[in-house]
Each structure stands twice: as C-alpha cells, then as structure tokens.
Amino acid sequence: MAYHYTKALELPSYYWALSAWHGVRMDISFAGYLLVLPTLLMAFTFKRFNWYKSFIHSYSLLTTFIIALLVCVDLELFRAWGFRIDATSLHYLQSPREAWASMSSAPVGFILSIGLFLFGISYWLLTRIAARTLPQLRPLSPIISLLFFIIAAAAWIIPIRGGLQLAPMNQSTVYFSEESFANYAAVNVPWNYSSSLIHQTYNKDNPFRYLPDSTARQKTRALYDDQVPQLTLVDSGRINVIVLIWESFTAKIVGTLGGLPGITPQFDQLAQEGILFTNIYASGDRSDKGMVSILSGYPAQPTRSIIKIPTKTLHLPSLPKNFKQQGYSTAFYYGGETEFANMKSYFLQQKFDNIVDIHAFNKSDMNSKWGAHDHVVLNRFLSDLDHAPQPFFNTLFTLSSHEPFEVPVPTVIAGTSQEKLFLNALHYTDRSIGDFVAAAKTKPWWKNTLLVIIADHGHPMPATEAGKPSQFHIPMLWLGGALKNTGLRINTLASQTDLASTLLHQLGKSSHDFEWSNDIFDSHRQNFAYFAFNNGFGWVRPQGYLIHDNIGGNIIGKEGNINPAELENGKAYLQTSFGDYLSR
Incomplete structure (x- = not known):
C-alpha cells in the first residue's frame, strides 16, 4: 500500500x-x-x-x-x-x-x-x-x-x-x-x-487443440448470431429481476418435463403460470461452473474452473455488473459459505452491492454441513426485498438439495438410500420455493418483477442409462407480474449460458459483451448446447447428440442423426472456449 x-x-x-x-x-x-x-x-x-x-x-x-x-x-x-x-x-x-x-x-x-x-x-x-x-x-x-x-x-x-x-x-x-x-x-x-x-494457472498451452486456431474460431463464431429478436414477452421499463439458482435441479425429477412425478408439485403448478423452457442444458457439472455460466454467460471448462482464478474472472461480463451500471441495486443470497470454490471473490468483482451468506443466519437454522436451510434463506430474502432499492437485480442460490440432503421437515419421499434422500430434499426445496412465490405475489413489487428459476447443474441421480446427456438437462422457468404472456412452453434447444443474452434483450438492453451467450428467441440462431465434464464434453443438436471422451479420444455416447461434422464443431467449440479461458 x-x-x-x-x-x-x-x-x-x-x-x-x-x-x-x-x-x-x-x-x-x-x-x-x-x-x-x-x-x-x-x-x-x-x-x-x-x-x-x-x-x-x-x-x-x-x-x-x-x-x-x-x-x-x-x-x-x-x-x-x-x-x-x-x-x-x-x-x-x-x-x-x-x-x-x-x-x-x-x-x-x-x-x-x-x-x-x-x-x-x-x-x-x-x-x-x-x-x-x-x-x-x-x-x-x-x-x-x-x-x-x-x-x-x-x-x-x-x-x-x-x-x-x-x-x-x-x-x-x-x-x-x-x-x-x-x-x-x-x-x-x-x-x-x-x-x-x-x-497451473501459468500454463497457456491448450490441451484441446484439434484444429488450427483460426479454423476453430471460425466454426465457433458461426454458431452465434448478433441479431436482436423482435419477440418481447416481458414488460418494458426498469423491471426488477430475481435469479433463483436451484442446487442440482435436474429435469429428471420434474413431472411437467416428463421426469418423476410428485417430486416437484409446486414447480409443476408454477410452470402453468409462467414461461417454461423445456430444452435447456447446464454448461458444467459443478456449482462453481454453473454460477459463471448463468451470471456471465461463459461456458464451463472440462479440467479447470475459471471462478477459482480471480485474475481471470475480473474482466468477465456479468448480469449483476451490467444491471449495476444501469442503476440497479444488486444482492446475492446464499445460506452457505460464499468462500466455497472461491465464489465470493467472483461475486465482489461482479458488483453485487450486498452479499448475504452463512454469517447472517442463526446456528439453529443450519443443517450439519452446508449452512442455513432453504426456507430460512428464502424468508430472509423475501423480507429484505420489501426494503430493497428498486429496480433491483438480486440472486439467490439454494443449498438443501446438495449432499448430505438434510432437510428440517418430515420425510415425504420414503427411503434411506442416497437417491431417496436426494428426492426428498428436492421436494423440500420445491415447497420452500412455492411458499416464497405465493408470498411474493402479495407484495407490491411483484407486478414489476421477473423471476427466473434455473439450476446450477443437473445430477447423476436418479440413475439413467449411461452415455446420455440427461444428467445435464435442467429446467428453466420465468415467472412474475412483469410477464406479458403466461402458460407458454419454449422448446428451443439452448444452453444455460444463453440466459444472459436472452434476458438482456427481453429488457431492451444490449448483450454485446456476452459473446458466448445466444438469444433463445433469435429466429436466426443455431440451436445447440455444449456441456463439459471432467475431461470430456457433450454436443447436443436438435437432430441428436454425441458425448466425447477427451482422454481416450472416442465417442462414449451418441444418438440421433448427427453427422461427423458435428463432432468437429464440438471440438472447435471446446478448443476456442478453453483458449479464451487461457488467454484471460
């Protein structure tokens, strides 16, 4: 100093x-x-x-x-x-x-x-x-x-x-x-x-180099379109925005998406009242990767996590930073430790005015490992919203559906296996979110608010056939009094990273800085979803999917009429996105 x-x-x-x-x-x-x-x-x-x-x-x-x-x-x-x-x-x-x-x-x-x-x-x-x-x-x-x-x-x-x-x-x-x-x-x-x-943050060698860099960049940029769609489903003006990130919220347990029935009855009911996006894929397999994908529209890395390196995340675009520049107040709520996976440094860099985490809650409201139960955090969030300066962009991240799946309510999904405990925890969070939305509808700020519910990532449970991308299939639901249309189902294939561009365009704002985000409502868009897991990636197109093992160099999952050129597109995307990560 x-x-x-x-x-x-x-x-x-x-x-x-x-x-x-x-x-x-x-x-x-x-x-x-x-x-x-x-x-x-x-x-x-x-x-x-x-x-x-x-x-x-x-x-x-x-x-x-x-x-x-x-x-x-x-x-x-x-x-x-x-x-x-x-x-x-x-x-x-x-x-x-x-x-x-x-x-x-x-x-x-x-x-x-x-x-x-x-x-x-x-x-x-x-x-x-x-x-x-x-x-x-x-x-x-x-x-x-x-x-x-x-x-x-x-x-x-x-x-x-x-x-x-x-x-x-x-x-x-x-x-x-x-x-x-x-x-x-x-x-x-x-x-x-x-x-x-x-x-090894010093290492600038790209291990995923399949093509000449210029060719890989050309193929990747061809997947994006800069046009702003004319379809507007949200009221104009300075709309309040809430992004509710649901831990491990896999589409496999959502009845309205063809998943297990009875696990998320509140979400299934709310889906009839808002805009349900049925074909969204998480960009990564961990919360730290999903957080950056949602808030910065930035794709996940197979073997690294950009959020753990503050010098790289400092210059990432983000929704809170964008809204903050436009006069919005910003806040982040989480019942656990925001230091986990180095998330707090990222939240501070992205201009959240207020960060409420485990230190704001009583020990009596905690589970044994992660932090405050979801209903406790949602109640605190609801109370604070009554006094939040408007317009606001606020984010809340749940935690009760993370291992060890401890919830402060009687068991609804019977059984003691990990899968049953997981389903029971999701049912609890579903009820907590349903209660939050019901109370929020009575608030004066609700009529001018858009609520986005989206998962940080999917989950291996419930078990499905190996080699399928269902582990990365997640729900996304838009609710709130700011919606012009309700009861809609959007079946466009898209990625978690596409939320940033889609949301900003719906509110009449530029998404120029979010180069890895593709507006879901753009009629000229290339419909695709990329997801990364530990040293592998998945590439999903409307006609099918493939899953590639980066270590063995072979396809470990494939379905549909997907041609060999799509494998090259997936490799080009991985090479270019990881190259961007290395260069930051």
Whole structure:
C-alpha cells in the first residue's frame, strides 16, 4: 500500500486496516505451510539436534530470500499487470532478454533496495529468535518424539486451511470489498504464487487443440448470431429481476418435463403460470461452473474452473455488473459459505452491492454441513426485498438439495438410500420455493418483477442409462407480474449460458459483451448446447447428440442423426472456449 500509495489514497482510510485484517488468515496459512517441514524434522531430534540448528538457519535463509524476492518483484509487476504476481511470471524465463528489456522503465535499484531491506531485517529477526530458542532443545525419547510428530502434523492442518470452516483457504477468504485494490492488498504474495503453481494457472498451452486456431474460431463464431429478436414477452421499463439458482435441479425429477412425478408439485403448478423452457442444458457439472455460466454467460471448462482464478474472472461480463451500471441495486443470497470454490471473490468483482451468506443466519437454522436451510434463506430474502432499492437485480442460490440432503421437515419421499434422500430434499426445496412465490405475489413489487428459476447443474441421480446427456438437462422457468404472456412452453434447444443474452434483450438492453451467450428467441440462431465434464464434453443438436471422451479420444455416447461434422464443431467449440479461458 505504501508503494502504490496513489491507489491506497483512493480508498477510505479504514480500508487499509481492513485489508490487513482480512489478509491475516492467508498470512497465517502460508506461515503454516512454511512451518510444516521444520516441525516434522523436529521429530527426529530425539538423539541429536545440532544438525537441526544448521537446518533452521539454512531453511530461514532460503525461504526469507525467496519471499523477499517475490514481494519486491510483485511491487512493480502489479503496476504493469494490475494483479498480484503469480506463476504467469514463469513465461518470462523462456525469454530473459525480453524480460530484462521490459524492466528498463522500472526503478530496479529502488526495488532491489526494498528487497534487500526486507530480506535483511527478516533474516536477522529469525536468527535472533533461533539463537534464543534452539539452545533450549533437549533430547527426547523416541516415543515422545513420535507422539509430537503426530500431534504437530495434525495441528498444522487448521491454520493451513484457514480455520475450521467448510471451504479451505482461497482468495475469497480475504476478499471483502468491491474495490479490487483493497482485495489485492489483502492477498499474501507467496501463498498466491504457490497456489498458482499448484493449479497451473501459468500454463497457456491448450490441451484441446484439434484444429488450427483460426479454423476453430471460425466454426465457433458461426454458431452465434448478433441479431436482436423482435419477440418481447416481458414488460418494458426498469423491471426488477430475481435469479433463483436451484442446487442440482435436474429435469429428471420434474413431472411437467416428463421426469418423476410428485417430486416437484409446486414447480409443476408454477410452470402453468409462467414461461417454461423445456430444452435447456447446464454448461458444467459443478456449482462453481454453473454460477459463471448463468451470471456471465461463459461456458464451463472440462479440467479447470475459471471462478477459482480471480485474475481471470475480473474482466468477465456479468448480469449483476451490467444491471449495476444501469442503476440497479444488486444482492446475492446464499445460506452457505460464499468462500466455497472461491465464489465470493467472483461475486465482489461482479458488483453485487450486498452479499448475504452463512454469517447472517442463526446456528439453529443450519443443517450439519452446508449452512442455513432453504426456507430460512428464502424468508430472509423475501423480507429484505420489501426494503430493497428498486429496480433491483438480486440472486439467490439454494443449498438443501446438495449432499448430505438434510432437510428440517418430515420425510415425504420414503427411503434411506442416497437417491431417496436426494428426492426428498428436492421436494423440500420445491415447497420452500412455492411458499416464497405465493408470498411474493402479495407484495407490491411483484407486478414489476421477473423471476427466473434455473439450476446450477443437473445430477447423476436418479440413475439413467449411461452415455446420455440427461444428467445435464435442467429446467428453466420465468415467472412474475412483469410477464406479458403466461402458460407458454419454449422448446428451443439452448444452453444455460444463453440466459444472459436472452434476458438482456427481453429488457431492451444490449448483450454485446456476452459473446458466448445466444438469444433463445433469435429466429436466426443455431440451436445447440455444449456441456463439459471432467475431461470430456457433450454436443447436443436438435437432430441428436454425441458425448466425447477427451482422454481416450472416442465417442462414449451418441444418438440421433448427427453427422461427423458435428463432432468437429464440438471440438472447435471446446478448443476456442478453453483458449479464451487461457488467454484471460
């Protein structure tokens, strides 16, 4: 903050303290990593410990030098890159001459002076501490040493993962503000660099390169159309928007879509009152992928998840950011930990004014693992909407239909198998949403509101025939007083990513920034759906589908009259979308 004082002065002064306070957990986490090796080696000092003194001095020298180097280099690279140093810097090792040339305008002498000072003062302090403590070591019996080894090794897990919460340490743990610089200041540099190395965010090699890049891009862009459809099903004006994201809401359990009857009676009834989209596919197989697909219209990656890398999500378009720019208030509600899968950093970047999560609810309203039950969060959401500045764009994410499927109501779907518990949890969430909609209809803001209910992803249960895309088939329903037409069924084949463009066009807004989103009502659109799973992808067209295994390079599922050219289209889409991910 001192080095980039001009940016620091743009923040309220109390943000300086907040950045330090929120960053402490990541500092402690990395300190835990550093202390693992010395702690474990201490278990072998029961006979002799003079060697351990030498090790501590060498270890302190090496780690202090590396950390001081990272910190001082980060100071200037942040000015050029706009984010904290990560393993992307390894690319410069391939061209050291260009790297040195790029540093010509940097105050190299001043930076090196800072690095030497940090290294000198830190190493001096460590050696002073070692000089006072290491002489106190005494030989221990092998049994006590082994016991110490076990206890110490287990104890470091807690600070390393950042505490006892469900989500382990990630950038979201220290992000706390819409101000990017305040969040970046809270990040621990060596932790960030190590995390980047582990997750290989520096790697720009596309493993899904099937065609020349220009050919793949041409085939992919041919699937999109920029025309704005004339069909308008939503009232004009500044309409309130609610996006309700339903955990694991697979079409396989929706009776009105041909799924199991009796699991979602409330949704089946509401489908008669709104606009039901019957042929929508999730872009990915996890919540973190679905969140970005829904809010940013961005396709999922097979082996990565863009939401876990804040430097990549920072420049993604998003619905909350778009509505915020147009004067809407924005909020995100979730009964669990928003730090999970690094979601909170993404929500802050996308300009949600208010984030309500597990910390806003009483422990008595929690299940044993994830957080507050769905009806509790929906009731809080309903109450807050009465006081929300209008127009608003608010999002709510349910959680009760996630494993372990714990619900605070009597069992309706009998049975103790995982599938029965899953169905029972979905039935509970269905009732909670039905109660929410019934209450919302009595509110004055309902007549000017559009409610979108959509799943974050599908689910393997109930079990279906392997090699079919039904696991990714999800419902989407539009409700609210802002609808001009009700009782409609839209059977167009589309993707979860298409919500962004469709919604914005219905409200008379531009979707130019959402290049991976295709308006469902565009009569000129190419009807397709792409979905990614762990190292594989599915490609769905009106005439059929295919599912490709990226590891074996073979088709593991196929149905309908789908020609070989469609496999090339699917590969081109994967190559281009993953290339876009790598380039961000």
